[in-house]
Amino acid sequence: MNLSGIIGYPVTPFSENNKQVNLAQLGDVIDTLLEAKVDAIAALGSAGEAAYLNDDEWQQVADYTVKHVAGKVPVIIGIAELTTDQAVKYAQYAHHIGADMIMLSPFSYYKLSEAEIFQHYEAVSSASPLPIMVYNNPATCGVDMSPEFMLNMVNNILNASMIKESTGDIERMHKLYSLSEGNVPFFNGCNHMALEALNAGASGWCTAAPCLIGDKPKQLFEAVRNGESDKAQKLFYQQYEFLEFIVSSGLAAAVKSGLSLQGKAVGNPRKPLLPLGKLAQQQLQGMLSNLT
């Protein structure tokens, strides 16, 4: 699987009372991403509030996403579960419904050792033939994996084949690139570092931004790929304030508020998460006006 470019992250729309997933609206969000020229769709990531869904809902979203995308681009299924058994179960489900790839991160209550994380990935790899993107996001998942350790897993676990790095430390990308001599694809998971990650050799950028600002992220990716560095810098700083805002405001809350401002009824994030307050909504409205 030769993946590169923009990997788009849909939010998970809820019904008004926050109790059910709104699948029809999910279809609209996916269409928005496809119109924004994303190169893949990643369901059930952070932006998708996967951590806040029950088993049934999780499977509904996975299932619906694969069907709705219908092969137009690859579908990646995010898995971040506390137990290995649950991660295995979801990985098997992802394969069963025809998804193309798994994005797998540890999720910790107790801090996990490298031995514990390694066996977690190995168990998932043994249970499903899908390629695995090793995903490091200590801010949400509570456990940090070094570049050396992630490369070790890619080299020694059958289906582990690429990496997503979200610590916000550009040094991690240098390590991934130089230790693997450029041979292990890695993706940027930090919106506010997209320009530099791509310049440092990232294969692509994982982002929910195209839910709100169309193909601006794709334009940035292409400017870097084509060596148009002035254009890339300009495109990046155009989007920068917005990118930083959606991360610091909480991705699900910010993107859902933005979609609502654009007339799409995707509901609120699930409690304890709160929607953006009035002031933040106004800020976001201002940024969107400038960008779309």
Place this chain on the structure above:
Amino acid sequence: MNLSGIIGYPVTPFSENNKQVNLAQLGDVIDTLLEAKVDAIAALGSAGEAAYLNDDEWQQVADYTVKHVAGKVPVIIGIAELTTDQAVKYAQYAHHIGADMIMLSPFSYYKLSEAEIFQHYEAVSSASPLPIMVYNNPATCGVDMSPEFMLNMVNNILNASMIKESTGDIERMHKLYSLSEGNVPFFNGCNHMALEALNAGASGWCTAAPCLIGDKPKQLFEAVRNGESDKAQKLFYQQYEFLEFIVSSGLAAAVKSGLSLQGKAVGNPRKPLLPLGKLAQQQLQGMLSNLT
């Protein structure tokens, strides 16, 4: 409710294949704690691997604990859920089965704001009449609550009435004591800081140590309460290496290994958690020989 002393934390024994809770063994562990003279039993804490249980298992453990303790000491039910709905459901269940108190901590995937945490506690307080111990453990729960904020919740949320502090920073306890003028009870959740927490005014010590070392923790509590400071210091340093070991090795894994060394078949922690390795088991065996 006038709680003080040692709050004992049982581990959750599993069947050999790790798939079911072993309730009979749970009864034995609870009996071990009662023999160690604990002043309350807290089910479904970190030591109890609550984060790794499914709904049914969680309810079984809560139910069985209340019945088995049978009023000998108060029963506290730990709740650390990602969604407010699930926390509310569990709080109602705890009340329904006759538990005496809830120990409630936020558990985050997305970082939570104080507003989000506040409403989470308020929703639980509105849904159940049980007193709430506000529990702060950023290392496991991914979100840190300041002493000021926790006291604010105790003052403004009906059932929030006491605090458990587990950051390992003695300054937090000074703040809790001095800002509340000694009027809000707080408990120590850091095994390796028990001596100082009690000297700084903590009402008690939450610990799984009595699963393995009998009433040594209770003896330490009483020495401090009785002003026997030399004895307290001696008792503390006797236990210190052990206390530090069980925390740094992972509480559930270490206590389960220790119980197994003592001939009790409580099974392994649930994957991705791994049991202690050989070397660590030998270290633990050595410490237990000196302490029991």
Place this chain on the structure above:
Amino acid sequence: MNLSGIIGYPVTPFSENNKQVNLAQLGDVIDTLLEAKVDAIAALGSAGEAAYLNDDEWQQVADYTVKHVAGKVPVIIGIAELTTDQAVKYAQYAHHIGADMIMLSPFSYYKLSEAEIFQHYEAVSSASPLPIMVYNNPATCGVDMSPEFMLNMVNNILNASMIKESTGDIERMHKLYSLSEGNVPFFNGCNHMALEALNAGASGWCTAAPCLIGDKPKQLFEAVRNGESDKAQKLFYQQYEFLEFIVSSGLAAAVKSGLSLQGKAVGNPRKPLLPLGKLAQQQLQGMLSNLT
């Protein structure tokens, strides 16, 4: 040398234009400490703004302190220099003028390795016969030394014989006590942790507080030593807000403002350090009224 109890830290009074040391006023400050029943005087510590003095001033202060104390209690000379040569020179001077001990900390621009720190201490030990207190204060000195490493220096460097720990982490004191089996004396350098440090086995408490609040710190030390734990806790919380204030406001600035409020003309700290603002002075005045 069998040191225990309260080690008092004088500030260094300056002339009105901040350009000279005011030795007569320094004598008054030392007298204040002696009246507060300190068990030793430590000149040229953080509180003494040693880092902001030139060579001549440093030597004046050292010299005057030894003469003025005149053997009533031991005199300790603080040395925190960027180069080993300068530290050696000061250590020789301290011996030459008849001081009793050196309190030596690394001070870093470039981060220092343990090998670099070790040779720094060894060079000082070889150059002067005075006993050395190994002092760890990463917040001011920019380099952190683990309990293991400091004990290693005490065991392997001739004159290194005791430790002062100022990280604010009570665990460090547990390590010092348990790894040395109680045989290496250590002192507490964190005002806001004095109660617990003494309970954890510290031989004493290094503090500038007696410049302002008389023998209150000595009373606390004695209450702990005599096993009067209720009294100790009460004494600690009486002083706690004040102790925390002088640290968080900057020790030199806060103590100088306090002395000025008490009618002693010790001048301002040296720039870029600023004296306390109006509001902070009022807060301090309130605390001092309650304590003296």
Place this chain on the structure above:
Amino acid sequence: MNLSGIIGYPVTPFSENNKQVNLAQLGDVIDTLLEAKVDAIAALGSAGEAAYLNDDEWQQVADYTVKHVAGKVPVIIGIAELTTDQAVKYAQYAHHIGADMIMLSPFSYYKLSEAEIFQHYEAVSSASPLPIMVYNNPATCGVDMSPEFMLNMVNNILNASMIKESTGDIERMHKLYSLSEGNVPFFNGCNHMALEALNAGASGWCTAAPCLIGDKPKQLFEAVRNGESDKAQKLFYQQYEFLEFIVSSGLAAAVKSGLSLQGKAVGNPRKPLLPLGKLAQQQLQGMLSNLT
């Protein structure tokens, strides 16, 4: 003053006994930098061990550098002093001898407030007409300045006109660029982040690397400026391991060892700093062979 490109940092050669500055050798190092096509020379930075020089030595180095460069490129004088008086004195000296600019950083023993830092810069600005580069390097100087605060100083202090950022956080550069709308020049002080800093809009790169690897840094700067992004990425990763090595080994020690491997007798860094060990020297030799 319209500065951009590579700002080269000479080390300060010492005599064999480490007691004197070797000015003739300093001249050779400066010539090496000029041959490496640097756009400015910055004396008395971290690489120059300014913190370890006494007053006379500091002035000798400043003086000699200005004379030896003789106007071929601008000369910047680094000032990082503990007291404002000393910083003012050095700033006046820098102007007196005809230097072109000051690179000024706070250097802290006590942590400094923004008010304290502001007045420090203002005092220097009032005392000398030279333009000031505001330099943030918390790892060596012990105090961190936010992008907002540094921009505030550039806007409100007469001679403060540009910024050097060395935290290693690419986000800081985004903030500097976007908050100033690209109007305040900033320089990269992190060797291992040079590629991304330049792509993010940095005016140049402050580095001691040209002491050892010729115009490779200048080539990288020009590749980015010319929009040759593939070439820039390739040049960066060629140098990356080396750049990371000299920073993590201690800049002065590493560059001096490298010069010694290249047959230049610049002496050792000053104690407590130690020269590179055997193994590290071999690593460095290997890297230099590949790069020169």
